[in-house]
Amino acid sequence: MINKLAILGLMIIGISCESREEITRQQYVVEGMNLYQTNCANCHQVDGSGLKDLYPPLARTDLWQRVKMSELACIIKHGQKDSIQVNGKPYNAYMPANPKLQALDIAELMTYMREKWSPNKTIFSLDSARYALKNCP
């Protein structure tokens, strides 16, 4: 009897922990969407399709598998001056930096973009964002 209760208790804790992370992830997705529309959609478009050969797409791209997430976080924060390859095509219009975006903003943005366009729809945690930004080239 006690055993059964203990197992049940552990299960409940397990579920609630998991859903707490999921709740955070979903909050990040919602906040990230607002941030995306304010800071990114002008060029990359609301649907992530990019603008012709001028600005690269984010949706349906190899970016999510090919480029490290920490590297993308740094590009968002500090901009991109060099040419970047997306789906085998070079894009060389410079991307402006976003100095106003803090680690939390970038965690939310990355989580939102992952949710929409990456096969890996997991949270990009605040810790990951902090760590990435601290180690930008």
Add this chain to the structure above:
Amino acid sequence: MQQIRIPLSKIVFVFLVVLGCQQEKKLPFLGPKEVGEQGDTLYHKIPDFKFLNQDSLWVSQKDMAGKIYVADFFFTTCPTICPKMKTQLLRIYDKFAEDDRVRILSHTIDPEYDGVRVLKDYAKKLNITSPRWNLVTGKKSDIYRLGKKSYMVTAQEDANEEGGFVHSGAFILVDQNRHVRGIYDGTKEEDVNHLIEDMTLLLKE
């Protein structure tokens, strides 16, 4: 009870008048008006201009004669509203792809950086060609004066602004006779829908 009878011909007449009125919807003439010597109204007109386009060719009011065109002000390194404006202009470019009576005229407000080569590269990446869509550069003071006085939009340098320039995201619709017939917010899709409707209307004039 007395019955009121309206003859059918009267109904048809009223119907035709209403229909006629609707068809006569005309776009306004914008800008300061003057009274001519004969007491007629002289509408605001875009003066003569001459700029270089992305193919190193001169573009002037002569190239716009008999055409309607959409004018805007931008710069290629603009991080804020220009990409939005270009997205919307591309819609217009595609919509009137088969119509030689329509032109787009985009003036750079950063002519020092946006030379012919930069504009050519930009045009190539947007997959657009002249003369349907001219990206033009010239003397900065000429561009700013034309923007402010003739197209009635703000365009100036401002070190405090992101990208170094302040400018409005306006699209200006100019008719076949160099009159301004509409000003729209080029960053808003609904406003540009309105512009496209007005262009269709203007082409019928």
